[in-house]
Amino acid sequence: MVNKILKLNSRDRDILASTSLLKDLSPTAFNKVVDDVAVSSYEAKDLIFREGDAPEYFYTVLTGFVRAYRLNREGREADIAVYGPGDTFAETGIFNNTAYDFNAQAAEAVTLARFETASVAKLVTSNPEVAMALMMTLSSNLKNALECVADDRLHTAPQRVANFILKNCPDAAESARFRLPFQKSLLAGKLGLAPEALSRAFSSLKAAGVSVRGRVIEIKDVNALRRF
Amino acid sequence: MVNKILKLNSRDRDILASTSLLKDLSPTAFNKVVDDVAVSSYEAKDLIFREGDAPEYFYTVLTGFVRAYRLNREGREADIAVYGPGDTFAETGIFNNTAYDFNAQAAEAVTLARFETASVAKLVTSNPEVAMALMMTLSSNLKNALECVADDRLHTAPQRVANFILKNCPDAAESARFRLPFQKSLLAGKLGLAPEALSRAFSSLKAAGVSVRGRVIEIKDVNALRRF
């Protein structure tokens, strides 16, 4: 129920060392950052933090997927991002100490590396390597967010789903098959769709040679899909 | 037609020195950054850069407004951000040297401070102050982008317009009046709406005490608007 907080074991250390946030750090810098890291585990649906909370921590996903979402006044939820293994989220708290501006929830069983915002904030000013790592992360998160706005505003539901599928196909391949890394309802949220709309989008993509069985997606002709 | 490129004059320097990107820099760091800055002016509708171009420069708006937008396959445009005085855009080019991922266009006559991506990239690694300034900028742009996704997904057109109006009202005020800083069609784009939808949203807000004459917005009761 309540998440367990543990010290980093060597397996987690290895995972962390391969994330885009930390992979380019020198051993010295890496150790400094990792010094204050804790590993926290959550069960599916557990809240990690709530919009409005003080941004005491930020996180890198080790395993599983995290859903970032906001509520409107009536309590309806809308996802604004999904973070998976290697992704870092809520790192803006380092730079302005205002409250989290979204809710974060474990979409499934999840383990996270938990950084202390305040101590990393100090590190950043003194360690250029760490600063650079954070800039890369911020930059990549910014690109994704702008991409998301563009996708929402430019593309229909089937087009968004097609885009998502194509991002998961090896570029050169003629045909492809892959497994969704998470539930369809989470994918729907990520794409800004109701689950029903995702389901209908998949079925409209049958015409473009996409077949879906459970979580397995099969694409007859990747280039044909690219054209619609 | 083609934009003029000038060296920074002292007025531009003053404006730059007050932007959130540069305001906290020491004189030394400020001078280093500003060393390679050029001022470029554009007429309304001029393209500043195109999606796919090499990210040679990034920009801070000195005066006017810039529209960032993307195209879908059919050539329809969708705005993904609007940048005004003090805002910095396209700074992600510093961190990964991939092409610009949107088009930038002067929404009206505009002057920009133009930074060389490559030289700032070098500065960043050696100068912690500059790194910090960029992190603040990235962080703020990231927050805005996520806010935009949330707003698009959670709120109807009238609600988005109401939010925009409220952001431009002094917090405490009972009633308020202000002038739109740019054309309504640009506001429509910023909010992800067709101009017609913006117009209809304004007229539906009459019921909440909002009256519009030209660019002047008048709000009878700010708190009432907050409730719808």
Add this chain to the structure above:
DNA sequence: GTAACATTTTGATTTCGATCAAACGTCCTC
């Protein structure tokens, strides 16, 4: 294996905003 439950799909309806078209205003030029 079956019951209980969660997730996904399908169907019917409604709603919001896009689009097309035309009228209206405003600003600028000549």
Add this chain to the structure above:
DNA sequence: GAGGACGTTTGATCGAAATCAAAATGTTAC
């Protein structure tokens, strides 16, 4: 001030996706 050009509003229609409801499929626990 007449004439445009452009921006905005209004009207009518259309389409995409949300919502509500129910069926179907999948998963888990016992």
